[in-house]
Amino acid sequence: MSDKPQTPTPLPAPATDPSAQTPRSLARAETERLILKAAEDVFAEYGFKGATTGKIADRAGIPKANLHYYFSTKEALYRQVVENIFQIWLDAANTFDDCDNPEEALTRYISAKMDISRQHPMGSKVWANEILHKAPVIQDYLETTLGEWTDTRIAVIERWIAEGRMAPIDPRSLLYMIWATTQHYADFNHQIHTLNNGEPLSDAQFERAKETVVAIILAGVGIRPAGLETKQNGGRA
Amino acid sequence: MSDKPQTPTPLPAPATDPSAQTPRSLARAETERLILKAAEDVFAEYGFKGATTGKIADRAGIPKANLHYYFSTKEALYRQVVENIFQIWLDAANTFDDCDNPEEALTRYISAKMDISRQHPMGSKVWANEILHKAPVIQDYLETTLGEWTDTRIAVIERWIAEGRMAPIDPRSLLYMIWATTQHYADFNHQIHTLNNGEPLSDAQFERAKETVVAIILAGVGIRPAGLETKQNGGRA
């Protein structure tokens, strides 16, 4: 590996107050977190090539050489950023599995993905950039983890359709539609921002967008065809 | 200006056969087209920074210095590529206006945008890249042309809603959903390709996706097409 100068795992004390004394291992973790945050922002805004280690170091408030002390190469840093994002998405994806009710499962999944776009737009942008450029770093994730996740979810949707609980739409296209729409609010937030009179979406505007997306998709797949706003939430399983 | 060494507009003859003799002005136009096509591909695959004039020249089959004879700077070439794409989208946007029937207008618009994603995926990717990176080159387009187009279309949708021809959804969110979903098939085609067992979507698969997108959105906004066979509105789960 040699990405980092190895963690010696000293762990001298439980460190009751992380912000005051900052023992060695905590200071290291904190600095890594700082660099990763800066890297996420810069990679999102400029892409892999456009981002420079100098810019990332500046945003993290450290000299470039120090950044290379924590992450030996630009690519190692980038890969760590992408993996963090993928993990967040995988966690959110589990909201899909928590119940067997199509209405609730879809509502929760779409809401979770919209919330991630709101809270981690930079991560989504890095992912988008990576796919746009043919996934030179994360192709293996696409082929394994994402592929398996997609296949199992498609099976679930197909079962719901067979059981007459959804209209017979193409499940794969539905998933792509959900991904595309929810991530659009992160990846294209600059365009949305511009079209909103130069102001970022307010919380109320974003909630309305989220509700609209949920409403259109649920109605679109034949769930609760009439009720668009009548939030009456049936019993859970 | 000085982007090009100015077109002297000689136009020596009507040039009845463009492919044979290639008079001056035609050869120039042809070379420019070749460069622009190569540039679109390379910019789409590598982003603005990742693309190099050397790579573009290679793909166009000309020396780098010759490329700079036609386009003085990388940025001028990039801007030309982006403007071409925007024009294609604007043309497609007109399909929205050709009729006052929400079902037909939406169907035609979505279909047109899906077809563009199929036929000009590289252009869509360049646009996506530009928005991801905060539109450093085309911010003015967003603020003027795109903003005006969006506002007028929103007014049309609001009228349809007021006339009871559509469910009362948020028109802006609907437009974003259409953009996101249709462009997803271009911008994320590498991911789609990977999730399709490494094969690009066949024409049949793509047609099915297009129909699914149209069906979900039409049903989602409360328009009952003659299409979808099952699930007429009315049944509450």
Added chain:
DNA sequence: ATGAAACCTGACCAAACGGTCAGGAAGACG
């Protein structure tokens, strides 16, 4: 034919970038 304009190209350059390195500062531990 002939000269001018347009077109083409190998060789080159300055700037920017990723990454290295030698050496200094700061904490840990006896």
Added chain:
DNA sequence: CGTCTTCCTGACCGTTTGGTCAGGTTTCAT
């Protein structure tokens, strides 16, 4: 205190890249 390890940094280097330039070749009107 001394010394060992970790952490930090200015200065530097080889490569890549956008763009230039001098000079050659082709086209075309006269």
